[in-house]
Amino acid sequence: MPEALELPHHHTGQSNDPAKNLPATARFEPVAQVFKQLSDAGRCRIFLLLSHSEECVINIAAIMDMSSxxxxxxxxxxxxxxxxxxRREGKxxxxxxxxxxxxxEMHRMIERVMHLSCPETKS
Ligand SMILES: [Zn+2]
Known part of the structure; x- marks a missing residue:
């Protein structure tokens, strides 16, 4: 944990050490990686599909209108x-x-951002 940082600006009513519980940038790498993997609309769509059903590559390709x-x-x-x-089942x-x-969390986040209701939580 770095020692207390003396900030250039002093604003009344604000925390003396806002960086106290803020991890170092390198610790955010796993978060950045998750968002990187979801930084593609098609990938988000596939992920949401798979959040609601299990599918093989061929069916996902048909749904996505993409090559396998x-x-x-x-x-x-x-x-x-x-x-x-x-999950492998035979071939x-x-x-x-x-x-x-x-x-x-990512499943919920996508639905929140897109204002979708989750088909799994209906009924
Ligand atoms: Zn859902």
Whole structure:
């Protein structure tokens, strides 16, 4: 933890040390990586699809109107980010959003930003 920083401006009523509980920039790298993986509208769309259903690459490609290799590329990045998991069944590989707090938060965030109601929370 860095020692208290003497700020150039003193404003009354403000914290003496606003940086006290602020982690170093390097610690934000995992956050930046998550947003980087979601910095593509198509990837966000695939991720939201997989937040609601499990699908294979072929079906995702059909839904997205994209080639399978393009979809596979997006899925790889989402998997590296820990947002998507895979399940193999024979020759078929199924993808769905990871059952993690991070994936759930990103799922909610996308729906909030887009003003969508989650089909899973209806009824
Ligand atoms: Zn949802």
């Amino acid at each position: 290799p393009a979809v596979a590329h997006h899925l790889r990045l989402l998997k590296v980010a820990g947002l998507v998991t895979t 078929e590989v199924f993808y769905k959003a990871a059952q993690t707090d991070l994936a759930r």
